[in-house]
Amino acid sequence: MNATYCHCEELSLPVIARAQNARSNLRDCFGLCPRNDRIRCICVLAMTAFWAVIMISTTASAQPISSTDLINNAKEYNGKTVTYEGEAIGDIMVRGAHAWINVNDEVNAIGIWVPADLTKEILHRGAYGEKGDWIEISGVFHRSCVEHGGDLDIHAVSIIKLKDGYSTAKPMSVTKVRYAVISGLILVLVLLWKVYRRRLANIPQ
């Protein structure tokens, strides 16, 4: 029966940490001794699987999910807690106790509905000459948010700043200055020629 116990243990291994805790709790509750009772072991296994299904159905992954994955598989992720990371771009639009921020993972930007006080740490937002803070969001993903008129969004529970934003302002391009001077000179010559021809045309023959 030892083998049976090991077998049960192996099967329950892939289940995420919270599910394992739940299983051991269950074992304690039932006062099970798996060495001698195969049926009880199957019972525990079934309960573990049930918990695992519950946990997996509400928590998609602790690993960040890309925007492409979320958009392309929106129905599967709908209503689940997801982790998404990207650059905070544009303005933080405060609406009462909450705020909208848009977070771009360099492929798409997704709207994040977040308690306004969580946005205080976001100091840099992506714009011209500015790389925004790189943040990680955990929250519930909505394919068609009932609260927000069918928008695809994430209702954030937590935000972690992973990298600070920075200025990306570039110095004046010498090549562009050269092209500007050359093209400007050509324009001046063309204008002078136009004025000269007009004056020539006005001189009585």
Place this chain on the structure above:
Amino acid sequence: MILRPQKEDFKIIGYYLGKIIVGLGIMMFIPLILGIAYREINPTLDFIISIAITLSAGFLLTIFCHTERDPNWMHGMIIVSLSWIAAMLLGAIPMYLSHHWNSYLDACFDSMSGFATTGLALAQNMDHMAYSHNLWRHLIMFIGGQGIVIVALSFLVRGAAGAFRIYVGEAREEKILPNVVSTARFIWLVSITYLILGTGALAAVAFWEGMPLKNAIFHGACIFMAAFDTGGFAPQSQNILYYHSFLFEIVTIVIMLLGAINFKLHYAIWSGNRREIWRNIEMVTLFITIMATFIIVAFGLQRTGTYTEAIALFRKGFYHLISGHTGTGYMTIYAKQFIREWGPLALMGITLAMAFGGSSCSTTGGIKVLRIGLIFKAMAQDIRRIILPESAVIIDKFHHIKDIVLEDKHVRSACLITLSYIILYGFGAIVGMFYGYPFLDSLFESTSAAANVGLSCGITAVDMPALLKMTYMFQMWAGRLEFVAVFTLIGFLVAAIKGKK
């Protein structure tokens, strides 16, 4: 017998083309000033280079092709079709220099998409784009929506007798006022008035919804230009979804509908003739087609269970329907959602709406509801002719500013242009399928390009084949000019090669 064009023909075309190019160069000063104001150093240089090249090209053409002669109908058509190509090539220069486009072809794609008020975009990293470049993207929609030629007619051509011939070439056969220059100026008056009101309304909503005032005004102006001219560009990569605001969507719906109305109707309303709204054939047809296509979209979305709430159905289903029908292309969903979530029936409803388009003499593309209305009226007339005795005389009228007797020439013209559009939609769809895209996706994207809409189901992307990009560019150009100017240019080129001296 085809006659080869004379040297004087080329000079007339070149001279007026030069004037239009100069007009385009002058318009580039607007983003240049903004770039200086915002201290955007390199974008400012981009515009200095572009202005110098554009003005030099325009002035050189007016010097080399100087003529006192007025253009005839053929010249007018060719000037228009060439001026759109010139605008695309020159308007793409600041875009390409900004490094937000991967190639000059991509910049030309967005430039044509902007001028033709389509809204399909290949711009990269849009969320980090300079204010000046972003303004230019929206300004070209405003210029293109009013009509590139209108710019030149309003400010650069002094009462030329041939002005109307150029004006007509830009798919605006209707004069609002007796003088075409006055007509052009009225179109500007309407547009500038709405620009101030629309920008104010959008900026107020954006500010109310939490945007800083400076950005609210900038976004308001950009979104107005693209919405009123039924273009569809937006300053951020998420398009209208960026704002997450129902109120903002409502305001854009109003502006899109205003943009889809005939300028003649605007004039009638401005002159106090408000009854025209309820009587005009275009308005009646527009209302019917919106309702009919919305039923299809709503039924399709209901079947797939995509939006179960009424408010979501309105904000997604109705919004995209109006966006498609008016030829704007504003989106509050991601392109892939069309394919993955909407289902074929809803997608077909949107495709039909895009194909129909808005009013003639407006900034919309597509077949236009006037033609749809005329064809249906002619069909009803023919059915009555079959039912009634042979001796019965059937005379039908339609109301478009005034009562007009429906004649065969009206129906023939409407049918020919409708047929041309259907062929153009089909052509793009076949090219899309040639590259392996599914039928419905290809038809959707092709119709969006040819009807100058800009809704995308995801085909339009940087990595799509170059030939498909060029196909969509051709569709945008031909669709915007409603074929006649394009056919005339092709005929002119054939005559230049094969014609007899």
